[in-house]
Amino acid sequence: MKNQITNALSDFFFEYETPRQVLVRNRRVGVVCRLIQLGVLAYIIGWVFIYEKGYQSTDTAVSSVFTKMKGVGYTNVSGSERVWDVADYVFPPQGDSSFVVMTNYIITEGQKMGTCPELKGKHNCKSNADCEGGSFKRTGHGQMTGVCVESTKTCEVLAWCPVEDDHDIPDPPLLMSAENYTLFIKNSVTFPLFGVTRSNLVEGIDADYIGKCLHDPKKAPLCPIFRLGDIVKLSGFSFETIAKVGGAIGIVVDWTCNLDVDVKHCKPQYNFHGLYGNPDETDKARASVGYNFRYAKHYMENGTQKRTLLKVFGIRFDIIVQSLARKFDIIPTLTAIGSGVGIFGVATVVCDLVLLYLLPKREFYKNMKFKYTDTHAQK
Amino acid sequence: MKNQITNALSDFFFEYETPRQVLVRNRRVGVVCRLIQLGVLAYIIGWVFIYEKGYQSTDTAVSSVFTKMKGVGYTNVSGSERVWDVADYVFPPQGDSSFVVMTNYIITEGQKMGTCPELKGKHNCKSNADCEGGSFKRTGHGQMTGVCVESTKTCEVLAWCPVEDDHDIPDPPLLMSAENYTLFIKNSVTFPLFGVTRSNLVEGIDADYIGKCLHDPKKAPLCPIFRLGDIVKLSGFSFETIAKVGGAIGIVVDWTCNLDVDVKHCKPQYNFHGLYGNPDETDKARASVGYNFRYAKHYMENGTQKRTLLKVFGIRFDIIVQSLARKFDIIPTLTAIGSGVGIFGVATVVCDLVLLYLLPKREFYKNMKFKYTDTHAQK
C-alpha cells in the first residue's frame, strides 16, 4: 500500500505531460494564425501592460483640506465707506473645503419682529379677502395677518420688518475688490492601501516660496496660493458676472500618482471648472443661475431684538480632491497574464476553425489533428 | 548566418501548431462534457456579460451639492408671536450638502457671565464640601465655586447665568410648520474616467418646471424640490416625533448610469432613509436618539456681554451622492473572455478526470490520449 502511494507520487513527480501537436506547414494558415497571435500578444503587452498599466493595482485616497483666504475688500455705498476683512466675507469662517466668498450683497438693517406690508409684485391684494389671515405664501416673508394694506396694495404680514427688497441686485457688484483676494489651500492625501501620505506642500514648496508665490498654471503650477480673479478666469467665467449674481466653482486637486517611481513625483494638479450657473451651458442648466443665501446678524437695541439681514451673493468654492494611485501588484499582473493566455486560446480556436472548415485540404488536417476512438468515423 | 535567421523566421511564420486531439465517441462522456461546456458558456455570456455587464468598466463620480430651503415658520410662545425665516432656522446658512433645519428649541435669554446655582437633579449638594471649588462636573454648566446654595440645594457655578434648563422639551414641537418648508437640491456629478458631467437639472427640468413642481416618487421623480414633510414620511419617520427630539435623514442621490446608451438616460434617483435615531431600529441604535446642538447669539447690553442660548432640536439632512457609471471598455471585455476560456480549460480537466479514472474503458482512453517516451509504462 505504502509502496503504491510512493510509486504514484514518484510517477507524478517524474512525469510531465505536454500536448502533442500537429505542425501545419501551410503558408496561408501560418501567416493568418501568427498574425492573430502576434496581435493578441501586442494587445496584452502594449495595451494592457504598457498603456493601461495592468500590472498595477489602484487605490483612491482619503483626504483632508484646509483653506485660508487673505485680502481686504472696500465698499462705498452712498458715501458710507467700510472695509471687509476675512471675518466678514468668508462663510463659514473656519477654513472648510467648501466655503463662500461674498462678492455682492443686499443689506436690510434694523429688522425687528412686527407687522408690515409685503413687497409689491407677487403679493398684491385688492381687499382683505385676498390675504387669508394665518396662512403663508410660498414666496412670502411671513404669516399674513388678513389685512390688505391700503397704501401699498399688498398683504400685511407678521415678519421681520421691514421686509427685504431684493429686486435690484447691485450692479456693478459691491465687492469687485474680491478679485484680488488670495486663497491658500492645504491638502493632505493618504493612500491607505499603499501607506503613502502626501501633502500639497511638496518638495520645494517651503515657507519662503509660499510667502511670495502666486499660482499660475504654467509658471507656478505647484504654488498653493491662488488669486480669486485667476481662478474665476481659468474656470471660464467673467468675474464681474459671477461676482454680481454668485456662482459655484470647483477646484479639483488631482493626485494621479504612479508609486512605482519615486514618491516625490506624486504631485497635485489644480483644475478649475464651474459647477452650476455656467453661462456657457445649455438652457436647462441656466434654470437656476447664481448663488446666494441669507445670513442674519442679531443684536439688541433698547431691549428689542433686532437683526441685520444680508442677502449674500458670492462665489462658492468646492475643493474636490480626486485621486488615483497605482503601484505594481502581483495579482493584477498574473490575472492579466492569465487572461491573456486565455485569449491566446481563443486565437487558436479561430485558427483551428479556418484549418478544419475552410481550407481545401481540411479533411487531411482533420485526420492529422484528430484520432478517433471508434472505427465509425474513419471509414 | 543571415540565411539561418530568415529560415527560422519563415519557419515561424509559415508554420502553425494545433494540438492533436482524441475524439472520444462515448455518449455518456460526450453528453456530460458538452453540458459542462455549455454551462460555462452560458455563465460567461449570460451572467458575466449580460447580467453583470462584465464588458464595461466602472467609475464613481466627484460631485458637488448645493441646497436651498424656502418657507416661513411661526411660533406663539405664551402670547409672544414671531416668525422664523431661512436665516433663522437653517444651520449653516450657506447651503451646504449637510445642514440642520430647526424644528424645536429651548431658549435661554439674557445669559451673562456670573455665578448662579446649578440645576436641580444631577448637581444636588448638602454642604459646601460636596462642591469642590475650581473643579468641573462632566455634565455641569461651569466651574464650581465651592459653595452649596441654600435655597436650591445645588452647587454654585461660574457660568453663563442663568444656566439652561433643558429638562422639558416643548411638546408639540414649536415649529411644526417646518413640515411645509421646501428644499431645493442642486447637484452636479462628474465621472472623470469617462469625461461626463451631469446636473440633476436634467433635460426637461427647466426654470418653469422647477417653479411649480414638487417631488413625488411616482408623479414627479425628477423634480428637485422636496417638501420636508414628504421627506420625513418617505424615510419612515413620523414628523411630530422627529420634529420634537430631532433626527438625521440621508437623502441619497443615486446616479447609476449606463453610458453606452444616450447620456440623457443618466438621471438621478432620490431615496430617503433615517441615519440615526430611527425608531424602528433595535435598542442599541436607540442608545442615542435625537439630534440637537447648542447655538448662541451674543450681544452687548449696557456694556455687558450677554447671549441668547438656543438648544436647537432639528432634522439634519445629509445629501449623499452615490454614483456608478459603466461604459464599454476593451480591457474588462477581454479579461472576461480570457478568464472564461480558462474556465473552459477547467471543464476539460474535469471531463478528462471522468474519462481517465471513472469509465470502464479508461485504460483504452488512457492509451489513446497519452504517448509514452519510454517503454516502461507500455509494458
Next chain:
Amino acid sequence: MKNQITNALSDFFFEYETPRQVLVRNRRVGVVCRLIQLGVLAYIIGWVFIYEKGYQSTDTAVSSVFTKMKGVGYTNVSGSERVWDVADYVFPPQGDSSFVVMTNYIITEGQKMGTCPELKGKHNCKSNADCEGGSFKRTGHGQMTGVCVESTKTCEVLAWCPVEDDHDIPDPPLLMSAENYTLFIKNSVTFPLFGVTRSNLVEGIDADYIGKCLHDPKKAPLCPIFRLGDIVKLSGFSFETIAKVGGAIGIVVDWTCNLDVDVKHCKPQYNFHGLYGNPDETDKARASVGYNFRYAKHYMENGTQKRTLLKVFGIRFDIIVQSLARKFDIIPTLTAIGSGVGIFGVATVVCDLVLLYLLPKREFYKNMKFKYTDTHAQK
C-alpha cells in the same frame, strides 16, 4: 437536410475532444515542471484565494457622521474670569464631521469701522509717500488713507479699529482645560452593493455603556467617547504645543469588514493621526504649521456697529470614514480560477521550452510532440 442537422447535433453531443499528450518520463523535466505547476497552484490557492480573498467582491461605504462635544473651559485673563461652553468653543456648532475646538485665542474687543494706524513691523512708513492712498497691502488690515501717522510711524488705514495685534500668541494656551473635553462620534455606514448598514454603536454599546465609558485603544476600543487629550496624544502631538498654535487631527473610523462572517463582527476601528503641522514631519511640511481662523461677533453700541474679533487657534478634527467590505461573489471567484488556469498554461509553455530546446534529447521529444504535415521537416 433535417437528418443532417440531427446527425451533426448528435455528433456534437456524443463526442468529446481531449488533447493527446506526450507523457515525458524524465526526472529532471518532471520535477522542474511539477514544481512550477505546484507553485502556480500554491499561488492561486494560497495567495489569491486565502490571503487576498480573491473570491470576494469589494465595496466602499457611503457614510454619515455626527459629533458632539462636552465640557466646560475656564479662563482667567488678568483677573477677569469666564467659562467657555460648547456654544462658545466649537465651530461650527451643529456637529459636523469636520469641526474646530478652540484652545487659544487673541481677542480684540470693541472694533468699529474707522481710521487708525497699522501695526508696527510690516507697515512702517517714513512719510505719506510710503502709504499710497486707496491701495491695499497684502498683509494689511484695511485700505490705506495716504497718511503716515507720526506717533507710530505706520500707515493709517480705514479698517475695523483698533486693528488686531496678533504678534504674541498667549503661552501657555488660554484653554488648556480643553484637554478634558470629550467628543462623542456617531457614525453610520451603508455598503450599497451588499445592502448592509452599520452604526458605530454596535452590539453591546448601549446607552448605559456610553454613559460611563471613555475610549481607550486597548481597554475600550469600541467606546465612541473620546477625551481630547487622549486623541492628541495618540496622534503623536503634545497637547500644549497643538493647543497653543493649533493643528489638525484626522480621526479615521476604519470599517474593514468581511461580510461572509456574521455582520456583528463588522466593527469600526479608530485611528488618530496629525493632518498637517505635525512637528515630526520634515521641513517642507512645517512650511505652514498651526491652525487658526478669525471669527467676529457683531453688536450695536449706541447706534454704532461694533464687533469683537477673535483670532481662534484650535484643533481641527476631521472624522474620516474609511471603509472596505468584502463578500463572496461568483464573478471574481471564477475570474481568479480562469486566469489561474491561464497561468498554468504559461507554466506548460515554460516547461515545453525546456523540453524542446534545452534537454540533450530534445530532438527525440520534438518528434514525440510534433507531427508534421509534410515530409520536409522529417528528413
